[in-house]
Amino acid sequence: MRIRPALGTVLSAAVVLAGVAVPVEARSAPTSHSRAPAESCEELARTTTERMSLKHKIGQLVMSQPTGRGLPDRRVQEQLQEWGFGTWIIQNRGGEAANVARYTNRMQTWAARSGAGVPLFIGADMENGVEQQVPDATGLPYPMxxxxxxxxxxxxxxxxxxxxxxxxxxxxxxxxxxxDVNTNPANPVIGVRSFGEEPGLVAEHGAAYTVAMQQQGVLASAKHFPGHGDTSTDSHLGLPSVTYDRQTLEDVHLRPFQEAVDAGVDSLMTAHVVVEAVDPELPATLSPKVLTGLLRGQMGFQGLIITDGMGMRAIADNWGTGEAGVMAIQAGADVILAGGTAELTAEALHQAVLSGELGEDRIDESVRRILTVKCDYGLFERPYASAAEADRVVGNPAHLQAATGIGHRSITQVHDDGVLPLPADQTVAVVGPERADEVAALLVERGTDASAHETSRRPDSAAVTAAVAATADADVVVATTFTFSTMPAQQRALLDALLATGKPVVVVSLGIPYDLAGAAEADAALATYALNVNAVSSEPVLEALADVLVGDAEPGGRLPVTVGELYPYGTGAGQPAPGATG
Structure with missing residues (x-):
């Protein structure tokens, strides 16, 4: 794994926060300085591939997903025995940290007893920290x-x-x-998952995150190549296409990926997006022009290429998961994220090899690459976790303190007419969708007389009337907003009704900050970036929000995107919006 000196210097300083050393600890995982020599890993990969059956080699190229509740069931063991699936995705499995360690250990034990005994890559979406999958882990701000x-x-x-x-x-x-560079405010699937709209910002932060995580022995996967930030269609629901020219692709959307490649990222995830400037016929996931020509050839990437989920409708509705799996391998992918259709995908690849449609040498090429990376990350020597270590490391106080500190520095105050912090002697009504109850409870914990009235994301006129009535006895209103694309008219009507009460109103966007384009008449407005498109929150960020509202912390963030014509890119700490009075 390659690490540029400049980033290494940043990382060595990054464990000191606000003068407090933060012990970032892991199990005995490899670091960038303790990996096996490349030659020995390549030799291990070659000899192991030679003694694997065709079905188990195909299994290394297919990512499966456990089903059922509790620890992995016999179905997982059967899949490992028949196909030797070498990569797995888990979602909310096992519960608390120690149980997740037991969960992954059982899978590794079964893998060791299957076929050539190749250890597993076990992955998950952890875009805002491990809390996204393990409830007692540390939540962190989303990339935005x-x-x-x-x-x-x-x-x-x-x-x-x-x-x-x-x-x-x-x-x-x-x-x-x-x-992804989020250049489209109406993007329905990226939003706060992106670091922002400026390619240099996204590139710099993405590379730093990648290097730091891989130093802990965890494979990073920069996504969604070659860019999902300017789409208006969610690829979970349909097939997006982008029409910008090649220069825009290279100057804006490819820059963060190239920076990640140069920093040593060991895997990239593809986008189910048609990039017309490269291949107007096929989505990137299925396109040799994108994966082999652009990514491998022009950009020089030698790591693992994994597809996005092949059950997403962009792929499943147009090609079917089996055929698409074959096409993706032909295009240059190494791992097919098949999930629940793993066996169907594996069988399609198996038949393609038997029929001559797909050469076994192409399968072997990806198997060797996968096994080399597994060796490089020490999995052949240390595949297991420790339940006791998981309890000690996951969600420890130092991590939580660090996360809240980052949260303080992320909260962005785009304007304030003098109503913040909330006066201790005034009553506060928190009104709006999603986390109104939680925000009010956090304010109460900090000594504020606060109540909550939570609404739906699309409140009807009766619900709007009830919400306004709930503010009758309040001195100040905190109005929360949550959208993941364009604000619904009903939520806009609720915000307008609250602004019309004549009471001081603090608007807090819980998801994308573009909601604040409608907050010109508010007395103060804050962006938190706390909830993703599925309204999954980062708890330390909500804690940080409460601290800012009551004055226990200063909001340190600056907008990483432009919010309409009201708030330019960079508005925030030390950079008030044009015409702001606070």
Whole structure:
């Protein structure tokens, strides 16, 4: 794994936060300085590939997913015995940290007893820390919050904490960071998952996060190549296409990926997006022009290429998961994220080899690459986690303190007419969708007389009337907003009704900050970047929000995107919006 000296210097400083040393700890995982020589890993990969059956070689190229509740069931063991699936994705499996360690250990034990005994890559989406999968782990700001801090060392620290906690529970592949440049405010699927709209910012923070996490022995996966930031269609639901020219592709959308490649990222995840400037016919996932020509050839990437989920409708509705799996391998992918269709995908690849449609040498090429990276990350020697270590490392107080500190530096105050911090002697009504109840409870914990009235994301007129009535006895209103694309008219009507009460109103965007384009009449407005498109929150960020509202912390963030004509890129700490009076 390659690490540039400049980033290494940043990382060495990133474990000191606000004068407090943060012990970022992991199990006995390899670091960039303790890996096996490349030649020995390549030889291990070659000899292991030679003694594997065709079906088990195909299994290395297919990512499966456990089903059922509790520890992995016999179905997982059967899949390992028949196909030797070498990579797995887990989602919310095992519960608390120690149980997740037991969960991954059982899978590694079964893998060791199957076929050639190849250890597993076990991955998950952990874009805002391991908390996204393990409830007692540390939640961290989403990438847009990290971008708002303007501190590369905060992104590095987030990567180190995520890597340490993931390694402690046996998760050795994180499908993160998202290095899409979010140039389309109406993008329905990226939003706060991106570091921002400026390619240099995204590139710098994405590379720092990548290097720091991989130093903890956890494989990073920069995504979604070659860019999902300017789409107006969610690839989970349809097939997006982008029409910008080649120069825009290279100057804007490819820059963060090239920076990640240069920094040593060991895997990239593809986008189910048609990039017309490169291949107007096929999405990147299935395109030899994109994966082999552009990524391998022009950009020089030698790591693992993994597809996005092949059950997403962009692929499944147009090609079918089996045929698409064959096409992706032909295009240059190494791992097919098949999930629940792993056996169907493996069988399609098997038949393609038997029929001559797909050469076994092409299968062997990816198997050797996968096994080399597994060796490089020490999995052949140390595949297991420790339940005791997981309990000690995951969600430890130092990590939580660090996460809240990053949260303070991410919260962005775009304007304030003098109503913040909230006066201790005034009553506060928190009104709006999603986390109104939680925000009010956090204010109460800090000594504020606060109540909550939570609404739906699309409140009807009766619900709007009820919400306004709930503010009758309040001195100040905190109005929360949450959208993941364009604000619904009903939520806009709720915000307008609250602004019309004549009471001081603080608007808090919980998701994308573009909501604040409608907050010109508010007395104060804050962006938190706390919830992703699925309204999954980062708890330390909500804690940080409460601290800022009551004056226990200063908001340190600056907008990493432009919010309409009201708030330019960079508005925030030390950079008030044009015409701001606060």
């Amino acid at each position: 919050g990290l971008g708002a801090t303007r501190r590369v060392e905060d992104s590095a620290l987030a990567g180190r904490i995520t890597g340490a906690e993931a390694a402690a529970v046996g998760l050795n592949w994180n499908f993160s960071p998202v290095v």
